[in-house]
Amino acid sequence: MNLQIEADGATTYLVPVGRIDFDAAPAFQQAVERVLSGAGQTPPTTVIIDGAKLEYVSSAGLRAVLLLARAAQRAHIAFALCALQAPVREVFNLSGFSQIMAIHSDRETARSQSQPPRT
Amino acid sequence: MSVAAQAAHLPQLTAFLEQFWSSASLPPGGCPAFALALEELFANVVMHGSAGGALQQVEVSLALTPEGVTMTIEDDGPGFDPLSLPPPDLTASLAERPVGGLGVFLVRKMMDTVSYARVAGRNQVRMSKRLARAAGAEFA
Numbered sequence: 001m002n003l004q005i006e007a008d009g010a011t012t013y014l015v016p017v018g019r020i021d022f023d024a025a026p027a028f029q030q031a032v033e034r035v036l037s038g039a040g041q042t043p044p045t046t047v048i049i050d051g052a053k054l055e056y057v058s059s060a061g062l063r064a065v066l067l068l069a070r071a072a073q074r075a076h077i078a079f080a081l082c083a084l085q086a087p088v089r090e091v092f093n094l095s096g097f098s099q100i101m102a103i104h105s106d107r108e109t110a111r112s113q114s115q116p117p118r119t
Numbered sequence: 120m121s122v123a124a125q126a127a128h129l130p131q132l133t134a135f136l137e138q139f140w141s142s143a144s145l146p147p148g149g150c151p152a153f154a155l156a157l158e159e160l161f162a163n164v165v166m167h168g169s170a171g172g173a174l175q176q177v178e179v180s181l182a183l184t185p186e187g188v189t190m191t192i193e194d195d196g197p198g199f200d201p202l203s204l205p206p207p208d209l210t211a212s213l214a215e216r217p218v219g220g221l222g223v224f225l226v227r228k229m230m231d232t233v234s235y236a237r238v239a240g241r242n243q244v245r246m247s248k249r250l251a252r253a254a255g256a257e258f259a
Binding site: 021022023056058059060062063066067069070073087090091094095096099100101 | 151213
């Protein structure tokens with residue numbers, strides 16, 4: 001798994017490429033945590049995971065996404081996913097994650113509907 | 120195919136599955152469910168099976184049936200039925216959602232049948248899923 005990072009103003013898009021399986025999940029989680037912390041600079045106000053190049057996610061990947069969504073909430077950073085491919089979308093739906101996370105069809109929708117949590 | 124229960128061997132198992140899939144000309148849409156089931160059950164053995172003891176062997180076999188595909192995963196570790204794990208609470212909020220317990224739940228959801236047996240000192244998990252028959256696919 002590679003992680004492409006694209007900053008656009010206060011919004012950062014993260015594009016995981018390939019698989020987030022139990023081998024790749026820890027590195028993915030650490031890389032996103034660095035983005036959430038700002039990595040020495042001002043942290044973004046919105047982080048969007050763009051799933052267009054994500055082919056596969058397992059429960060280990062879901063676990064990482066869950067922990068990252070919580071970390072973003074604690075840091076008052078809006079967190080959303082978009083453009084999930086069908087097999088990945090199915091895993092999010094079956095696990096009930098679609099009910100507790102913002103999942104949008106594309107980047108534009110994700111960006112326009114993402115507001116940093118106030119609490 | 121048989122491998123030691125180490126995380127680094129997952130790519131070999133996944134490649135084995137994908138090779139089976141393509142050589143049987145099966146519809147590609149059915150493969151992700153088996154790839155996920157394979158990872159979840161293999162990860163269970165890697166994480167829970169080898170505690171304190173010798174490294175286990177995990178054996179994966181795949182078979183075509185008239186309706187679809189059957190996958191069997193066996194290991195020689197201590198007896199453990201992964202299907203006995205309680206289902207996760209899917210109604211908890213983001214802050215309260217437990218971080219584990221989803222793997223076996225997803226396997227149950229994505230497969231048509233899943234069963235566990237202790238056979239000759241080995242754990243055996245067998246699962247099957249029907250597939251839409253693709254034009255020209257051979258189920259021989």
